[in-house]
Amino acid sequence: MERARTGCYQWGSLKELPSDWLTKAFTQSDEFYCIRPEFRERIEFKQQDIRATMPSESFHLILSRNLVLTYFDADLQQKVLSPMLKRLIPGGVFVVGSHEFLPENLRHLQAIRLGVYHKER
Numbered sequence: 001m002e003r004a005r006t007g008c009y010q011w012g013s014l015k016e017l018p019s020d021w022l023t024k025a026f027t028q029s030d031e032f033y034c035i036r037p038e039f040r041e042r043i044e045f046k047q048q049d050i051r052a053t054m055p056s057e058s059f060h061l062i063l064s065r066n067l068v069l070t071y072f073d074a075d076l077q078q079k080v081l082s083p084m085l086k087r088l089i090p091g092g093v094f095v096v097g098s099h100e101f102l103p104e105n106l107r108h109l110q111a112i113r114l115g116v117y118h119k120e121r
Contacts, residue, residue, distance in 0.1 A: 005045055007035035016098070016113075051076065054083050060092045065115075069100035081106060090121040 014022060014033055026033040035043075048055065050068075068080050085106065088094055096102070098115040109117035 001045055001047060007040045007043075008032040009034075016115075018113075050080055050084065054087065058087050058089050060089055061095070062088050062092070063095045065095060065097040066100070069096055069102070074103070077103060078105075085109070085119070088119045090119055092119045093117065094119065 008029075010031055011033065014026070022033065025039055026035055028034075046055065051072075062084060064084070068077055068084075072080060081103070085094065093112070094109055094117045096115050096117075100115065102109065102117070109119055112118050
């Protein structure tokens, strides 16, 4: 959580971002790319166990890399993904790990690139 709060990442963590996103959202200092303050100040960090409770808010972006689709069994994936994706606004983006694949019943999300999905409006 603390690493995410600082908003600074090495190139290896961001290399799969589209170059225009990198330019618009990050500044480069030495070996780090740091999220621009105007973006970082709008981010709220929470630590929750999504198996037990979901945030009540709606989201433009949900990052679920290397968690639900990697470590949860199929039943728990269904239990968690459905309410999670209901909180993703139409037009929002859902990101999973590049080695993870969505269950068939979640194909209403449109693939933008490997591991990045757009919720239909």
